[in-house]
Every structure is written in structure tokens, then in C-alpha cells.
Amino acid sequence: xxxxxxxxxxxxxxxxxxxxxxxxxxxxxxxxxxxxxxxxxxxxxxxxxxxxxxxxxxxxxxxxxxxxxxxxxxxxxxxxxxxxxxxxxxxxxxxxxxxxxxxxxxxxxxxxxxxxxxxxxxxxxxxxxxxxxxxxxxxxxxxxxxxxxxxxxxxxxxxxxxxxxxxxxxxxxxxxxxxxxxxxxxxxxxxxxxxxxxxxxxxxxxxxxxxxxxxxxxxxxxxxxxxxxxxxxxxxxxxxxxxxxxxxxxxxxxxxxxxxxxxxxxxxxxxxxxxxxxxxxxxxxxxxxxxxxxxxxxxxxxxxxxxxxxxxxxxxxxxxxxxxxxxxxxxxxxxxxxxxxxxxxxxxxxxxxxxxxxxxxxxxxxxxxxxxxxxxxxxxxxxxxxxxxxxxxxxxxxxxxxxxxxxxxxxxxxxxxxxxxxxxxxxxxxxxxxxxxxxxxxxxxxxxxxxxxxxxxxxxxxxxxxxxxxxxxxxxxxxxxxxxxxxxxxxxxxxxxxxxxxxxxxxxxxxxxxxxxxxxxxxxxxxxxxxxxxxxxxxxxxxxxxxxxxxxxxxxxxxxxxxxxxxxxxxxxxxxxxxxxxxxxxxxxxxxxxxxxxxxxxxxxxxxxxxxxxxxxxxxxxxx
Amino acid sequence: xxxxxxxxxxxxxxxxxxxxxxxxxxxxxxxxxxxxxxxxxxxxxxxxxxxxxxxxxxxxxxxxxxxxxxxxxxxxxxxxxxxxxxxxxxxxxxxxxxxxxxxxxxxxxxxxxxxxxxxxxxxxxxxxxxxxxxxxxxxxxxxxxxxxxxxxxxxxxxxxxxxxxxxxxxxxxxxxxxxxxxxxxxxxxxxxxxxxxxxxxxxxxxxx
Numbered sequence: 149x150x151x152x153x154x155x156x157x158x159x160x161x162x163x164x165x166x167x168x169x170x171x172x173x174x175x176x177x178x179x180x181x182x183x184x185x186x187x188x189x190x191x192x193x194x195x196x197x198x199x200x201x202x203x204x205x206x207x208x209x210x211x212x213x214x215x216x217x218x219x220x221x222x223x224x225x226x227x228x229x230x231x232x233x234x235x236x237x238x239x240x241x242x243x244x245x246x247x248x249x250x251x252x253x254x255x256x257x258x259x260x261x262x263x264x265x266x267x268x269x270x271x272x273x274x275x276x277x278x279x280x281x282x283x284x285x286x287x288x289x290x291x292x293x294x295x296x297x298x299x300x301x302x303x304x305x306x307x308x309x310x311x312x313x314x315x316x317x318x319x320x321x322x323x324x325x326x327x328x329x330x331x332x333x334x335x336x337x338x339x340x341x342x343x344x345x346x347x348x349x350x351x352x353x354x355x356x357x358x359x360x361x362x363x364x365x366x367x368x369x370x371x372x373x374x375x376x377x378x379x380x381x382x383x384x385x386x387x388x389x390x391x392x393x394x395x396x397x398x399x400x401x402x403x404x405x406x407x408x409x410x411x412x413x414x415x416x417x418x419x420x421x422x423x424x425x426x427x428x429x430x431x432x433x434x435x436x437x438x439x440x441x442x443x444x445x446x447x448x449x450x451x452x453x454x455x456x457x458x459x460x461x462x463x464x465x466x467x468x469x470x471x472x473x474x475x476x477x478x479x480x481x482x483x484x485x486x487x488x489x490x491x492x493x494x495x496x497x498x499x500x501x502x503x504x505x506x507x508x509x510x511x512x513x514x515x516x517x518x519x520x521x522x523x524x525x526x527x528x529x530x531x532x533x534x535x536x537x538x539x540x541x542x543x544x545x546x547x548x549x550x551x552x553x554x555x556x557x558x559x560x561x562x563x564x565x566x567x568x569x570x571x572x573x574x575x576x577x578x579x580x581x582x583x584x585x586x587x588x589x590x591x592x593x594x595x596x597x598x599x600x601x602x603x604x605x606x607x608x609x610x611x612x613x614x615x616x617x618x619x620x621x622x623x624x625x626x627x628x629x630x631x632x633x634x635x636x637x638x639x640x641x642x643x644x645x646x647x648x649x650x651x652x653x654x655x656x657x658x659x660x661x662x663x664x665x666x667x668x669x670x671x672x673x674x675x676x677x678x679x680x681x682x683x684x685x686x687x688x689x690x691x692x693x694x695x696x697x698x699x700x701x702x703x704x705x706x707x708x709x710x711x712x713x714x715x716x717x718x719x720x721x722x723x724x725x726x727x728x729x730x731x732x733x734x735x736x737x738x739x740x741x742x743x744x745x746x747x748x749x750x751x752x753x754x755x756x757x758x759x760x761x762x763x764x765x766x767x768x769x770x771x772x
Numbered sequence: 773x774x775x776x777x778x779x780x781x782x783x784x785x786x787x788x789x790x791x792x793x794x795x796x797x798x799x800x801x802x803x804x805x806x807x808x809x810x811x812x813x814x815x816x817x818x819x820x821x822x823x824x825x826x827x828x829x830x831x832x833x834x835x836x837x838x839x840x841x842x843x844x845x846x847x848x849x850x851x852x853x854x855x856x857x858x859x860x861x862x863x864x865x866x867x868x869x870x871x872x873x874x875x876x877x878x879x880x881x882x883x884x885x886x887x888x889x890x891x892x893x894x895x896x897x898x899x900x901x902x903x904x905x906x907x908x909x910x911x912x913x914x915x916x917x918x919x920x921x922x923x924x925x926x927x928x929x930x931x932x933x934x935x936x937x938x939x940x941x942x943x944x945x946x947x948x949x950x951x952x953x954x955x956x957x958x959x960x961x962x963x964x965x966x967x968x969x970x971x972x973x974x975x976x977x978x979x980x
Contacts, residue, residue, distance in 0.1 A: 255797040318808060326801040330793070356804060360812035368819070371916065376906035379819065385826035385909035390819055397815075743930075750931070751938045753775070753947065 171704035173257035174664055178264050179243030180559065183552075185268045186235030192275065193227035194626060196220050201583070201619040204612050207604040217600035218285035219302065223275075225288030226306065229402070230313055231271040233540065236548045237409045238267075238320055241348045243559050245324065247655035247662060248342045250333025250671040250690075253702060255326035258754070259319050262708035266316025269716040274309030277302055287598060289399070292380035292391035296372055301723055307370045308719040312712070314362055321355030324348055333654075334693040335673035339433065342653045342677075343426060346433055347412030350440040351405045357444065358401035365394035374722060389454060396447035404443040407539065408436060410547030411478060414500045417554055418482050420650050421497040422489025425677060428481040435474035435481075442471045452523045461520040468518035475511055479504065494648070495569030499550035502577045503543065510538030513588065528598070531591025537584045549576065549629070557647040561660045562640060568632040572625045579621025586611040645689075652677035657690040665699045665759055668768050699759040707749050714742030775945050784868035784944075789953035791946050802954040806961050813965050816917040817972060824977070827908035835977030838903060844974045847890045848966065851925075854883035855963040858956045865952055870943045873952070874936055880959065881932050884925055891922050914973070921969055924962050931955060 160168070172178060200220050203211045212220065246254055254260050277283045284306035286295040295303045328349045332341070341349070369391065371377030378384035380391055419426040426432060448456060448464040482504060491497065513535040517523050526532060549572070556564045590611050595602060602608055646656040654671060655662075657679045669692035675681050682690060718738025725731030785791045790799050825834050861876035895915070898904075905915045932955060939948050 256801060322801055322804050322808070325804050326797050329800055330797050356808045357811050360808050361815045364812055364815040364819070367916070371905075371912060377912040377916075378906065378909040379823070379912055381909065384828050385823065385831075386912075387822060387826070387909070390822055394815060394819075747930075747934060750934050750951075755775070755947065 167706075168704070170709050171261075171706045173253070173261045173702050173704050175242045175246050175254045175257065175260060176559065176661060176664075176666075178260050179239045179241075181264050182235045182239030182242060182267075183559075185264070185271065186232050186239055189227050189231035189271055189275075190233075190236065191626070193224050193232050194623065196224040196227065198619060198623055200224060201616040203600065204602070205616045206613070207602050207606075207609055209601055212600070214600040215285065218287075218598075219283035221598055222284045222287050222290075222302075222306070223278075226274065226284070226310070227271075228540075229288065229406070230310060230317075231267070231274070233406050233544050233548070234317060235267055235271075237351075237406065237544075238263075238317075240344075240413070240548075240551045240555060241320075241324060241409065244555055244655055245345050245348050246327060246331070247558070247658065247666060248345045248653050249328060249331060249336050250654050250667060250673060251327065251331040252666045252670075252699065254323050255330055256319075256323045257702040258705055258708065258749075259323050261705065262711060263316040263319035263323065265708050265712040266319065266715075267313045269712045270309050270311070270313025270316060272309075273312060273716060273719055274305055277305035277309075281305070289395055290369065290391075291395075292369065292372075292388045295369060295391075296380055303369070304373060304723040307366050307373065308723060311363065311366050311370070312715055312719065314359055314366070316712075317355055318359040318363075321352040321359065324352040325356065328352075333667075333671050333673050335678075337673075339430065340673055340676045340678070342412075343415035343429075343432055343436075344409065344412035347408040347410075347415075347436055350436050351408045354401045354405045354408070354440050354443060358398045358405065361394050362398035365391060365398065368394070370722070374726060389451075392451055392454065393447070396450045397444075400447040400450065401440075401443045403536075403539070404439060406544045408440065410503075410544045411436065413547040413551045413554070414482065414503055415485075416653065417496045417500045417550055418485045419677075420554075420648060420652055421492045421494055421500070422486045423492075423650055424485055424489040425680075426481070427484040427487075428477070429676060431477055432481055435477045438474040439471060442467065442474070446471065449518055449520075449523070452520045453527045465518050465520045469515050472511060472515050479508060492650070494553075495564070495566055495573060496550040496554035498570060498573045498577075499546045499553070502573070503546045503550070506538060506542030506546065506577075506580070510535060510542050513538065526591060528596055529591035530587045530595045530597055533597045534584050534587035534591060537580075537587070541580055541584070546577075549573075552629070554648075555655075556636075557643045558655055558660050558662075560637070561642050562636050563643050563647055564632050564636050568628055568635070572629045572632065575621050575625030575628060577625075579618045579623075579625060582618025582621060583615050584618070586615055590615075646679075652680040654679055654690065657682070663767060665701060665764070668764050669696055670694050696761050696764055698761055699764065700756055701759055702756045703754055705754070707745050711742050711745040711749075714738045714740075714745060717741065775942075775947055777945070779868055779944070781868040784866075785946075786866070788866065788944075788946055788949035791949070795946065795950040798950045798954060802957055806957065809961065813917075813920070813968075816913075816920060817968065820913045820917045820973065823909045823913040826910050831908050833901075833903045833907060833911065835973075838898065838901075839974050839977050841974060841978055843890060843894060844970060847887050847894075848970050850883050850887040850890070851963055851966050854880045854887070855960055857883060858959045862953065862956050865944065865949060868944060873944070874940065877932060877936055877952075881929055881936070884929050884932075884959075888922065888925050888929065891918070891925075895919075918969060918973065921962065921965055924965070928955070928958055928962060931958070 169177065169181065172181075199212060200217070203209050203217055205211075242254070242260065246252070274284075281301040284290065284298070284302040286298050286303055286306075290303060290306055295306075328341070328345060368377065368379040372379050372381065378386045380386045380388045382388060415426055415432060445467045446464055448460060449468045452461050452464075513531070517526055517532070517535060553564050553569050556562070590608055593607060595608055602612070643660055645659055647660065648656070651657075654673070657671070658667060671678070671690040672693035674691060679690065715738060718735050721731050721733070721735030721738055723731070725735060790796050827833060857876050857880045861873045861880060864870075864872035864876060903911055905912055935948070935951060935955060
């Protein structure tokens with residue numbers, strides 16, 4: 149019962165607080181940990197982006213060396229995809245999805261914590277490369293021939309860091325799937341689930357089937373670089389194209405893993421701030437599933453120029469263009485949701501409205517690249533860079549920023565300043581288009597991606613200059629957001645259950661932030677947008693599906709932290725085994741340590757604890 | 773959950789592996805995990821098929837000259853039989869017959885151990901012939917595919933040993949029934965993967 153006492157108790161010392169966060173299995177706290185971790189890496193990746201843009205500010209620039217530039221682009225891409233965008237989305241999934249389905253936690257709270265620590269230590273491992281050796285420099289795709297030839301330990305950091313972080317992602321994916329399948333409250337049928345829950349569900353299924361190939365691909369790379377394997381070495385019978393296939397069989401679903409939750413976030417925002425039910429809910433669900441399915445059929449469109457032949461290219465071209473259909477369905481449904489709605493121009497709504505034209509532009513250039521013959525022209529040019537930044541920044545990052553403003557009050561109990569939020573939006577939005585719009589034309593003019601500088605007199609100077617200024621605007625927007633967060637936290641003005649006043653889904657029916665057991669009584673879900681239905685009928689809160697009973701909650705545990713620490717240590721052993729005699733013992737020790745923690749976990753009963761009826765009544769009363 | 777609830781064969785639920793909320797979660801989660809494992813092995817198989825017999829000039833090692841079916845046949849029989857014995861164990865688990873369950877699981881473990889010993893012998897034999905991990909792309913792909921399966925067997929054996937020892941004194945309850953059940957799922961999965969390895973790697977390597 150100590151845990152209960154702690155969570156309702158008074159101020160704790162620093163040590164106790166730290167211990168609490170290291171051992172927490174509460175999905176809301178893990179969500180916050182993901183936001184902090186992902187936010188940190190987002191800033192890091194942003195700094196790398198700024199250095200790239202400063203290097204390209206003027207022709208023949210020598211602000212950074214060619215080698216360092218390669219490290220910058222590699223780390224920028226890898227960090228932003230694996231360590232910023234995904235964890236930030238996981239943060240919102242963790243914090244919100246259990247609330248939306250009326251659950252008290254995720255299905256596997258222990259594994260949830262393990263998944264977070266794996267992500268964090270994997271990211272740490274990858275970024276320690278800056279200090280310990282050289283950072284990876286073969287691009288975020290690390291195509292095999294190049295990555296095998298790379299000297300130093302840079303690529304080893306990439307391989308092992310991503311392996312650890314990727315395992316964490318896989319665990320999170322399975323966890324969300326089981327949570328959504330098994331833990332929905334009574335009445336929460338699949339076709340009543342909020343769109344954010346639906347998109348989390350489909351994205352998690354994509355994680356389940358896309359990450360194992362990445363695991364295997366990275367193992368091959370690790371074996372080839374560190375353990376004498378020959379998968380990609382053609383002189384030994386290997387085949388370098390295998391890496392490309394495996395990487396993109398993972399890599400293409402990965403972009404849908406990012407964008408589907410973003411779609412979910414915007415679906416929530418449109419319907420709340422237009423005060424209308426989401427238009428075409430079932431079509432939205434169907435489109436989400438279809439996009440997820442088609443996402444596995446198109447990986448070779450990243451490899452049109454490899455030479456797979458016209459038949460393969462044609463099939464993958466058609467499959468690629470087919471994805472535009474369900475995506476178009478979504479765009480029109482959002483437009484029809486706003487149509488005739490009673491619109492409030494809040495910060496999240498601004499992001500949502502900005503998202504539609506931005507993302508459509510990224511989608512249109514995507515279909516253009518899907519035409520294989522045209523792709524031969526566009527391949528490896530700045531047109532590609534412009535395209536994927538339009539979908540990733542114009543889609544995913546705008547969604548993350550929107551969600552930050554939208555769910556901040558639910559997660560932290562305070563409201564971010566709307567004024568500063570709108571300043572962030574305009575700086576970021578204008579800066580984004582300034583940076584990337586002109587890169588389409590730079591690409592068409594022939595500017596290649598991943599090259600550290602360019603010569604004068606090709607007509608590229610002005611566009612590159614404008615592009616860099618745009619990047620500065622985005623950085624200012626991000627800084628304003630950070631100031632906003634600090635100011636809001638310092639002021640600490642508490643808000644009620646439903647601070648936007650038009651919340652439709654279950655998370656808005658409970659306090660902000662929710663108590664650690666979320667729902668004093670399991671809710672009864674009465675339809676799509678169940679909280680909206682309750683409010684229409686004049687109810688305050690949700691209809692309960694059960695009387696107040698004892699609540700079963702999971703125990704906190706430090707084991708996930710140590711389990712990951714073992715793998716983290718083993719990673720260094722595997723990497724330095726080639727140069728130092730201490731490498732092998734460290735590798736063995738790290739793995740043995742992890743297996744020991746796994747054995748402890750397996751042998752020690754972890755039955756959780758009960759919060760009694762009386763304690764719940766007392767805590768609920770204390771709030772009113 | 774109360775571990776002290778005493779069951780009789782009559783009061784023991786028909787599906788003890790999914791009798792509680794935690795158990796249902798573990799059950800579904802484990803099936804999904806096996807789905808991910810399927811994709812993992814599919815990637816390994818695809819790579820193996822792409823690199824099968826792909827060796828540098830002058831390298832002698834090919835599937836036809838390397839593999840010998842009698843040994844692999846014995847390994848296959850051991851593992852297939854261990855799958856059957858694990859089914860017996862689950863039959864007894866559902867009937868709340870703890871002693872019989874432990875016995876059949878122990879037999880399952882010994883059969884698995886026999887399989888693993890033969891695999892170690894096989895790999896050792898190849899390495900002495902000079903067919904090492906670094907010998908060619910083919911050798912890397914072979915050892916990674918078959919070795920990953922072997923690692924799964926080894927981890928399964930550790931898991932099984934821990935299960936048998938940990939629960940030896942306290943018998944069956946609704947907390948560990950799921951653990952036993954998911955182990956048997958895992959063991960069947962390993963068996964199915966081996967059937968594919970036997971077919972794709974060994975049979976098609978020698979005959980195909």
C-alpha cells in the first residue's frame with residue numbers, strides 16, 4: 149500500500165521523486181517520459197538541421213567539413229525519425245489512448261516501462277557517438293556498401309543504438325494492440341473508438357510487422373561489420389541490394405506508423421473545434437486500415453533506380469498511386485467535418501487547418517515520384533528532400549505540435565498560453581514553407597541531396613538563402629514553444645476536466661491530470677463521442693458501468709531500467725570487441741546481466757496491489 | 773489476484789490460461805509476439821534463399837555436399853516429439869493434474885536438449901570442415917537462420933527450467949497457468965519454424 153500513500157501523499161524529496169520516475173509503470177507518467185525524451189532528441193535533431201542549413205547558406209561554404217556534414221545529415225534523419233517523431237507520438241498514445249477507451253492502464257505496464265527505457269538508452273547510445281568516436285555517416289538509410297565501407301565505429305553506433313531503440317518500439321506496439329483489443333470499457337465497440345485510438349491501433353499493427361525486418365537487417369549489418377559476416381559483401385557471394393529491400397520493407401511502413409497517428413490527432417481536433425461529429429467516421433476507419441495494408445506493398449518505390457526491371461517498377465508504381473485514394477478520402481472527410489461547423493480558432497485548430505494544404509502538397513509530389521520514369525529524374529535530388537519534409541513536417545510534426553497544445557491540459561493540468569501558441573504556429577508554419585517549398589525547385593534545377601556544398605553561378609544561391617532563413621523561423625517558433633511551456637508551468641493555473649469545453653471523448657470526462665487509477669468507476673460507453681452525448685443530455689461526467697469497487701493496479705518496478713542497462717553495456721562490448729580485449733567480457737557481462745534481470749522478472753511474482761473502495765472515495769471527495 | 777485459492781479438478785476453469793484479465797492480455801500479447809516472430813523468420817528465410825549456395829570463387833561448400841539428412845532427420849523427430857509431449861502437458865494442465873504436467877514438460881525439455889546437443893554437434897562438425905560463419909555469404913545466412921532458431925530453442929529451455937523449478941512446490945494456479953500455456957505456444961512455434969528449416973534448408977538443399 150506504500151504506492152497509494154505515495155501517490156496521494158505530500159511533497160517528496162528529490163531521491164524519492166527520481167525513484168518514482170525510474171520505476172513508474174503508470175501510462176500517464178511514461179507518456180510524459182516519452183515527451184521529455186522525444187522533445188530532447190527533437191531539439192538535438194533541430195540543432196543538426198540548423199547546422200546543415202547554415203552550411204548551405206552560401207555556395208562553396210566551409211562552415212563544416214564534408215565528413216562532418218555526412219554525420220550531420222545521418223544523425224538528423226535518424227534522430228528525427230526514430231528518437232523524436234516516434235517517441236513523441238508514443239507519448240500521446242500512452243497518455244491518451246487508455247483514457248479514450250476507458251481503461252486504467254495499458255495491458256502490460258511493466259513492458260511499457262521497458263519499452264521507454266529501451267528507446268531512451270538506444271537513443272543515448274546512438275548520440276554518444278558524437279563524443280566517443282565518430283557519428284554514423286552513411287545516411288539514415290545506411291545503404292550497405294557505403295555503411296560497410298565506413299571506417300571508425302560510427303555505423304556500429306547506428307546499428308546497436310537502433311537495435312535497442314527498435315526493440316523498445318516493438319514492445320510498445322504489441323502493448324498498444326493488446327490494450328486496445330482487450331481493455332476497452334463496456335460499450336466501447338471497435339466502431340465507437342475515437343479516431344486517435346483507431347490510428348494508434350493500425351500504426352501498432354504496422355510496428356508489429358515492420359520492425360522485425362529492421363531487427364534482422366540491422367543484425368546482418370552488425371554481423372558484417374563486427375562479427376565477420378558476409379551478407380552484403382559481393383566478393384564473398386553477398387548481395388548489397390538485400391539491405392535495401394529489408395530496410396524499405398521496414399522503412400515504408402515506418403512513414404505510415406508516423407503519419408497515421410498524426411491523422412488521428414487531427415481527426416480529434418477537427419471534430420472538437422468544429423463542434424461537429426467527424427464526417428464519414430466509418431470511411432475514415434476503413435481508409436486508415438487500407439493505408440496500413442497498402443503501406444506494405446510499396447517498398448520498392450524507394451528503389452526504382454536500382455534496376456529491378458520494368459515489371460517490378462510498374463507494379464510498385466501502381467500500388468504507390470493507389471494509396472492516394474484512401475488518403476484523399478481522409479482529406480475530404482476532414483474538409484466536410486469543418487464544413488458548416490461552428491469553428492473556434494484555437495492553436496490546435498490552426499495547426500489542423502495548416503496541415504491540410506501542407507500535407508496535400510507532400511502527397512501530390514509523392515504520387516509524382518510514384519511514376520517510375522519521372523522518379524529517374526527526381527531521385528536523389530532536393531525534390532525528394534522537399535517531398536518527405538512536406539509529409540513528415542507538414543504532417544507529423546504539425547500534428548505533434550497540435551497535440552502538445554491540445555492534450556497539454558489533460559496531461560499536466562495547465563493550459564499552454566494561446567497567444568504564445570499562435571506565435572509558435574505562425575513562425576513555424578511560415579518558416580516551414582519557406583524552407584521546403586523552394587527545395588522542390590532546387591531539385592528540379594538539379595541540386596543533389598546529401599552533398600555538403602554547391603558551386604556558385606548555378607542559380608541556386610537565392611533559394612538556398614531563403615531556405616535557411618525559413619529554418620531560422622522554425623527554430624524561433626520552437627523556442628517560443630519552450631518559453632510557453634516554462635511560463636505555463638511556472639504560473640501553474642489549474643484547469644478543470646474539459647478545458648476546451650467541447651471535448652467529445654472520454655479523456656475529457658475525468659480530472660486533468662487524471663488520478664493514477666484514471667476512472668474511479670469503469671465508464672459505460674454509450675456511443676461514438678460518448679462524453680458529447682452525456683453533455684447533450686445535461687450530464688456532468690460519464691455514466692458508470694460498475695459500482696465503486698476495489699481497483700487492481702500494477703506495481704512499479706526498477707527491473708526495466710536495469711534490463712535495458714545490461715543491453716546498453718553489452719552494446720559497447722560488442723562494438724569495441726574488435727579493438728580491445730575487454731570488449732568480449734563486457735559483451736558477455738551485459739547480456740548475462742540482462743538475462744539475470746529477465747530471470748528475476750520471471751521467477752518473482754508480481755501480482756499488483758488493490759486500491760480499496762474507501763481510499764477511492766476519499767480521493768474522489770478530496771478533489772471536489 | 774489471490775494465489776491461495778485452492779482448486780479441485782472440478783472447480784478448475786475450462787480455460788485457465790485466459791481466466792483473468794492479466795491472463796487474457798498475456799494470451800493475446802503472446803500470439804501477437806509470435807506474429808512478429810513469424811515476420812522475423814520470414815526475413816531470415818528470404819535472405820537465406822537469396823544467398824543459398826552463393827559463395828566466392830574457389831569455395832567448395834554447397835548444400836549438396838554439406839548436409840546429411842540422417843542427422844537432421846533425428847533432430848526433426850526429437851523436436852516434433854517434444855511438441856507432442858508439450859501437448860500432453862497442456863492436457864494435464866487443463867485437467868489440473870500438476871504432477872503429470874511437470875513430468876511431461878520435463879520430457880519436453882529433455883527432448884529439446886537432445887535436439888540442441890545435436891545442433892551443436894552439427895555446427896561443430898561444419899566448423900571443423902572449414903565451413904565457418906565467415907566462410908561465404910551462404911555460410912553467414914545459414915548460420916544466422918538456423919542459429920536464430922537454435923537460440924530460440926535454448927532460450928525456451930531456460931524458460932521451461934525456470935517455470936518447472938519455480939512452481940515445483942506450489943502447484944498450479946491461475947497466475948502460472950498462463951505462463952505454462954504461453955510456453956507451450958512458444959514451443960509449438962519453434963517446432964513449426966523447424967519444419968520450414970528442415971524443408972527449405974535441408975531437404976531442398978540436398979534434393980531440390
